[in-house]
Amino acid sequence: MVSALPSIDTVWEWLDAVPDPEIPVISLVDLGIIRGVVWEDDKLIVNVTPTYSGCPATSIINLDIETALRGKGIKKLELKRQLSPPWTTDWLSKKGRKALEEYGIAPPQPAGGPAKCPQCGSDNLSRISQFGSTPCKAQWRCDDCLEPFDYFKCI
Amino acid sequence: MTRNEALFQFLLRLGDNTGILSHRVSEWIGHAPVLEEDIALANTALDLIGQTTFWLELAGEVEGKGRTADNLAYLRDAWDYRNLLLVERPNGDFGKTMMRQFLFDAWQSLMLGKLLTSTDPRVAEIAAKASKEVAYHLERSADTVVGLGDGTDESHNRMQAALDDLWDYTGEMFISDEVDEVLAAANIAPKAASLKTEWEELVGHILRDATLTIPDSSYTHKGGKSGVHTEHLGFILADMQFLQRAYPGATW
Structure with a gap:
């Protein structure tokens, strides 16, 4: 039986609703730290890159991603740390930049x-x-x- | 020495440099001369802790005995640490802390620059991440050295004293040994000595702007890279490792 897995676009939308724990006016997607979302069979793989090497929010961010996706019914989930290419503020979304300024x-x-x-x-x-x-x-x-x-x- | 043995030692050197310097810098938290400097020092220490985690994690992987970054940081004694003696020097006054930071940042920025093209992609990707942070550290420490060196008589004298005290600890950065030979042959890392000229140019230029005089001394304190440390490292570890020593395996 093939169960209907949510589409990759849907998962991105869910992730775009997860706020950054330190700057909650922007989402993790706005911040540009979600580097990839793919299905491997029925397991969802989410690649996350740290902003700064020692950013203490990193573990909270992973926890927030997991909580959000589990809440949407994702059963098999793996978060992978991706270091390369290193995060750059060029990856901040337009929406995110605007939200930062308004904040x-x-x-x-x-x-x-x-x-x-x-x-x-x-x-x-x-x-x-x-x-x-x-x-x-x-x-x-x-x-x-x-x-x-x-x-x-x-x- | 096999390539993996050499790489393990090299990764410990990188991770222990940033780890011990991070601990030293964090000793300032709550004590810096102004709030903004306190925050800047804390953030610098935080970047260095993050880099330490990456290097030691990889060291554990290369060693292949199942040791984590935490195991390596908290459960090795002083003779198994591989950091430069420079980074374990006591903080002294704010100027001395910033002089130590500058001398190290200049070296670290050059080393990471070379590691960007390491044939080991795991090394190259950590270097790419860390080098962006270190460029920022260097900008700040160099500016501060110039500001204080070319400042008042008092700040100038303190910065000159800091340079005089720390200079003999910088030569260790450029002493190549078997670890470097093995890794250089595999294009994983540069020979330590190969960074010397560039470092002297970079540091010389900033120190000139800071109106400071490089001491006329060719003496070099050395030993840290092979585990022979000054008396200071044991005190740092006693503080840093207390919790894991008193309550083995504690987590929270």
């Missing part, structure tokens, strides 16, 4: 710093620290509205 986190820019203040839009900015509250962020300040804000580091 008050400036999205990554190739120039290496935020384009504008996520609060008032000014480009009169200074860097407070190269690092921030999570491995993927740095701290900046707007010199016009004086609000400090997080910048999503570009790597």
Whole structure:
């Protein structure tokens, strides 16, 4: 008997509903860390790449993926860690970048710093620290509205 | 020495360098001069822990005796550690910590750059991941060395003292031995000595900008890469390994 397995597109939709545990306004798919979803017979294989080597959210992310997919009735599931190619902020989705900015986190820019203040839009900015509250962020300040804000580091 | 034996030793060296330096840097948490530096140091330590996990995991796989990254980190004694003596040096003041970080970051960035083309794909993929993080570490540590070196008289003097103290520990990075010979022949890793010229150029350029003088000394403290450590490593391990030694196999 061939049971109807959910399509790969459906699984991607489910994963796109799993929020990043540290920045819950974007999904794991928006973050670009889901690198592959395939069926091997009746087993679902999900490849996940870490953002930063030591990101403490990695194990929570795996747990959240597993919980979400089990909740959708996936019985046989394997999560594989994929290191190569290394994660880059180029993989952030357009939707994710927009959601970050609306939330008050400036999205990554190739120039290496935020384009504008996520609060008032000014480009009169200074860097407070190269690092921030999570491995993927740095701290900046707007010199016009004086609000400090997080910048999503570009790597 | 077989290729796998050499690779195991080499992976321990990489993983122990980042592991011990991570522990040293983490000693600053809650003590750094300003909050932003505290956060930066904690994040640097975190990247280094992640890299340690990758290297030691692979070391365990190459060794083939079923040891995990945790087994290797928490259940080896000092003589089985293979890190450079430089990374076990005490933190000293903030300037000295950043000088040590800079000297190491410069070396690590060059080493990882060479490992990107390793014939062992497992080594190459960890190097690709880590090198992005290390480029960021180097940018920060180099900026800080320049800022403090070319800063006030007080900060300049402290950075010069840090350089004077640490310089004799840098030569160990470039001493090649049988491990390097075996791996270089297989194009898995470069010979240690082959990084020296590039490192001296990179470090020399930043130290000049920092108005600091490289000590006129050719003495080299060595031994870490073969397990002969300074008295400091035992104290680090006593702290780092306490839980697994007192409560073997504890998990949470």
